[in-house]
Amino acid sequence: MHPHLFRDDSDEFHANPPTHQQANLAPLALILADIIANRRLTPHFQPIVDLAAGKIIGYEALIRGPSDTPLHSPGLLFQTAMQVHRLVELEILCRDINIEFFSRLNLPGKLFLNISPKSLLEENFPKGFTRNALQRYGLEASRVVIELTENFPILDVTTIHHALQHYRDSGFQVALDDLGAAYAGLRLWTELKPDFVKFDKYFIQAINQDKHKKQLIQSLQDIAEHVGCQTIAEGIETIEEYYTVQSLGVCFGQGYYFSRPTPTPPLDIPQQICLHVACTSRDQGQDFKWRSETVANLIKTVPTIGSQTTLSEAGDLLEKVPELMAIPVVDEGFAGGMLHRHHAMNVLASRFGRDLHGRRPIREFIDRNCLRIETDIPIEQLSQIITNENYLHQGNHFIITEKNRYRGIGQVTDLLKRITELQIRNARYANPLTLLPGNVPIHESIERLVANATSFTACYVDLDHFKPFNDTYGYSRGDMVIRLVGRILQDCSHPQQDFVGHIGGDDFMVLFRSEDWQQRCRNILQRFADEVIEFYNEEHRQAQGIAGQDRQGQPVFYGICSLSIGATCFDGLQDCCSHHDIATLASEAKKQAKKIQGNSLFINRRRCWQLDTASTATDDGA
Structure with a gap:
C-alpha cells in the first residue's frame, strides 16, 4: 500500500512547494506540528493471512491522523510533511507508535512496517x-518486516540496497510493496532480492474474471518460487478473488475480505472464512466443481432498527409484525447484531419490564454473536457452518452481508429446503449407473472453467471392444465394467482439482487441472488393463479376446476391452466460446485415440479457433 508520498500534476516531487501554495500550507503545517509534538497518531493494523492454512501470519501497520483535522487522511498527512520538510520526523514517530501498539496489543506473527x-x-x-524501539517495547527484529513502498522513482538503487542490507544484517526481513504499480518494480525485485513481494491490488481486483491478470500473477508467482521469494496478494475483497489467488499458489493475502485496517485487529480470521479456507485447502477446485447457488438466493427483506432504538419501540414493531421472529440492528449499512423476538418479549413481559427496560437502547439486548454470512458463499458451505456446534443454539435466523454491508437475513429452514431441492436436481442429472455427474454438470463445469480463464485438459474416455463383450457376457457384467471405468477415473484423478463426468453408455469426460494429468492418464490405462481381465473367463483370457462374427457373418477377433483417451489442452487464454467447442475437440482426439490398438492416449494440438479451418497442427499419440 502507498502510505506516504504522492506526486503532483507535473509528475515530480517537490521538497520546496511553489510560493503560491505557502499560504495554504501554513495552517496544515501548524496542525502537523501539533500532531508530531503530541503524538496524535492512531495506528491501524491489517492482518496478513496464510491462504493455505487460514492463519494470520502478521499485520501491516498503517497510520491515521486525528479524525478532527484535515490530516486524518494518510495521503495528505505525509504529503504535507514532505512539503514542510518534516517527513523524517513523521516517519520516526509513525514507526515508534506502530511498534509500541503492536507490542501493547500483543499481536501474533510479524509486523510489516512501511518505509519510504x-x-x-x-x-x-x-x-x-x-532496533532501539524494538528493544524498548520488547520485540525481536526477526518479527519485523521492512516494507519498502514504491511511491516515487528510485534512482539510487545501490544506496537503497546498502540500507536494506543493514536491516537484514540486524535480523529484519524485507518486503517490496505494490509490485507492478509503478516505476521499476521488476528491476527492484531483481536487485534487492526481498523476502516478500506484494502484488498490487490492481492485479487482484476481479482477477477471477480477467484471464490476463490471472496469467500475469501466475507468471510472477512462478518467478517468486524460482528465486525463493514469498508472495502476498493485496486487496482481496471477495471469495472469488481469494479462491483464484490461492489456486495460483500465492502464499499470503490481505484485504477487506479478511479484515479492514483497524486499531484493534482480530487475532484470528472470522470462523466462516476459516471454514472457506479449510474447504479450499481440501478442495482447490471449489470454483471448478458443479456448484449450485449462493447465499444471495436466501435473502429475505425485513424491517430493521438502529442501535439507538429503545426496547419499547422494538417491542411495538414486534407486536405490529407478528411473523417477525428477529430484527436486524443496522447502523450506516453495517449490522451490529440481531434482536430475537423471544428475548425481547420475555424482558418486556416480565414484571415492570417495560417500565424498567423500555427506554434502554436496543444495543443492550441484541445478539452480537449471531452468524453473519457473505452473499457469495455457496449454500452447501453455509450448511456446514450452520451445523457446526457453535451455531446450533442460535436459532433460525442469520444475517446476510455483501462486502460486510447488510443485505438482509436468511432462515435455516429456507436453507434446508433449498439444499433438498438441489440434491434432487443433482440426482436427476447424475448418471444412474455410476452416480457420476451427467451431461448438464459436465457442460456447466466446462463453461465455468472457460469463464474463469482456467487452464485445464479435457479428456474424452471411451471403451474399445465393449459391444462384443456385452453381447457375450450380458448387460449385467457390462454394467460392472462401466462402473469399473468410473471408479478408476475417480481414483486416478485429483479428488479436489479434477472433475469426472459420465456422458452416457461407455463414454466419460475428465476435466483435469492437475499438472501431472498425463501421468494420471497413463495410470488409468495401466490400471484398467490390469483389472478388466478379471471380467473374462479363462478361455477368453488365454486367447486375449473374443472370437465372433461381424455384421456380414465373417469371422472376426475382438481383443480384450481397452480404453481410448482423447485429450485436448486449454491454457485459459483460448478463444473457446462454449462447451460445444471443447467437446468437439475432445471428441476428435478420442476418434484418433481409437485408431491406436490397445489402451491409448492421444493428445490433440488443435485449438478452438482452428475448428473452421483445415487442421495443420501436430498431434501426438501415446
Missing part, C-alpha cells in the same frame, strides 16, 4: 532507531 525510499536516503535519519 526517501527516508532510507535521508542522511539525518537516526541510525539504529528501529
